[in-house]
Amino acid sequence: MHTNDVAGPPTPLVPPPWLIRLAEPDGADLDLVHRWMLAPHVSAFWHQAWTRDRWAEELRRQLSGDHSRPFLLVRDGITLAYLEVYRSVRDPVGACYPVRPDDLGVHVAIGDPAATGRGAGTVLLRAVADGLLAADPACTRVIAEPDIANQPSIRAFGHAGFRRVGKIAIGEKQAVLLVRARTEADLPAL
16 A cells, blocks of 8 residues: 555544644744743653744644644643654654554653643543544554653553553664554554
8 A cells, every 4th residue: 555545644533621733833832832842851852952943844844744743732721732643654663663554653742841740641642542543443553652761751651551562763763662552453563
């Protein structure tokens, strides 16, 4: 199957009190994403402490393509996280495991350090994974590939039902491949 035959990533169907919306490449959304990417706890693992203009360009690029979509996740009126939902088959991670055409991946940044370490990430990740599986019935697995040194993120994904499949290298990044599968049979083997 050619990657052009695969739909772009869907918007996760998250239940209340969650709300998800596309991140806009200007105004308050851009300011928030830019500020969060400069935060030490985010920039240490994302390595995207870019200028505001470069982030505007990145958000526009994502919004115009079918590889990934940028979202902001809100709970009870408070914006908690920046997400990138992507098709694994169109991403470098797709070369690191036996990818299926409909696999979805997620990158997550909780920008406010006060919102970390309290279980919010686990609840958020569970809602997003469930929402992606609900939004795309053909998708049998949602993957994540946090930096191997990002132990708080790896723990949160684990508590949210993601299974550790193995270690992978994506360019210079050493990562852990984590998978939230519909069934045990859908878990990939490395």
